Amino acid sequence: MIYNKLLNGEAKLAVIGLGYVGLPIALEFAKKIKVIGFDINAKRVEMMRNNIDPSNELEASAFEGADIHFTADLDELREANFFVVAVPTPIDESNLPNLSPLISASTTVGKVLKKGDYVVFESTVYPGCTEEDCIPVLEEVSGLKFESDFKVGYSPERINPGDKVHTLQSVVKVVSGCSQESLEEIAKTYELVVDAGVHRAASIKVAEAAKIIENTQRDVNIALINELSIIFNRLGINTYDVLNAAGTKWNFLKFQPGLVGGHCIGVDPYYLTHKAKQAGYHAKVINSGRYVNDSMGFYIGKQTVKKIIAMGRNIMDARILVMGATFKEDVSDIRNSKVIDVIRELESFSCKVDVVDPHASSEEMLEEYGVSIMKEPGKDYDAVILAVNHKEYQTYTEDDFKALLKEQKGVFVDVKGIYKGKINDLIYWSL
Structure with a gap:
């Protein structure tokens, strides 16, 4: 049994892909069993060998007491018998699933797969992807037969970047396997590191579907609140006043308006709508929610422009400061950040836009979006947009913002209304 071999050191577990999902998993397992951490980026591997998390999520202390070997060498993966695949599953420019990283990782594992090995996928995918897209690659590359020669499972990640409360250990882990025996082996293996326990899903497809609706549900709910904020803005009502009043009812769901980006809520629903379309169904509610949320950056940009024009200032000469560029507060990840939509909309009106962010890398922003991040903000802006609520910005006073603006x-x-009721002299607007 693979579980017993892992426990007594006869087998090793390998994690493929050491990003914000893979690295925490690898380090937790490495406190219990022998682990190989594999990533194709040699520069990142070298950082991890020096106890540095390239994603800036983990402290150096997280590496202590971990029996782990970091590598970018395929040959060293051959020592493993239990493979956990935790690579990104993004979307392309047409909002269609981009399975390239996942297929590439499956090819990598297939090259080192042996009889009796286990492969567990953690990447977020549509129902059926593991069995229809990944397993055929494993079989073709390895020359082995699924089920009789190797086992496969699916256990969706539930890592929340920047969240120090809902961690790998404290959140129930959903697991699944290709058979009852493999399910138990996979479940027992994850129980080594998940204190909250595991949920044994009925099948791999069920586990895949469970993961994808977690974020789809949030997406649709946030889209409703975003649409309500647009309506309330036209009616001259403050959205947060409405939400506070409605929130006094016991069964009201307290979602808030905002920019929905990142690589979970802003991406996962597209995987589900893609699969639904293949099954002959057009997902109306989910697609409508996606449309609303994908439009919010442009909406915020337009509302800012309207406010500047209403002051009597020439919009083509306007200077605007955007505070925050990452996809959420207190993280360094800029992938699929919707702040860029705000910036693009402002630039379309010929506004001069400066961007600051204490967490984001200017080099990464420039490479990804062609936008530089200033070390310090300038002065004499016509507008300041607090786009991301980093902790560094939550201690500002109105005077701090006035000092950034032309003639104060x-x-x-x-955007998220954290200064509601605290701004008296400036023209204030929030979702």
């Missing part, structure tokens, strides 16, 4: 007057856009 101008527009203050507070």
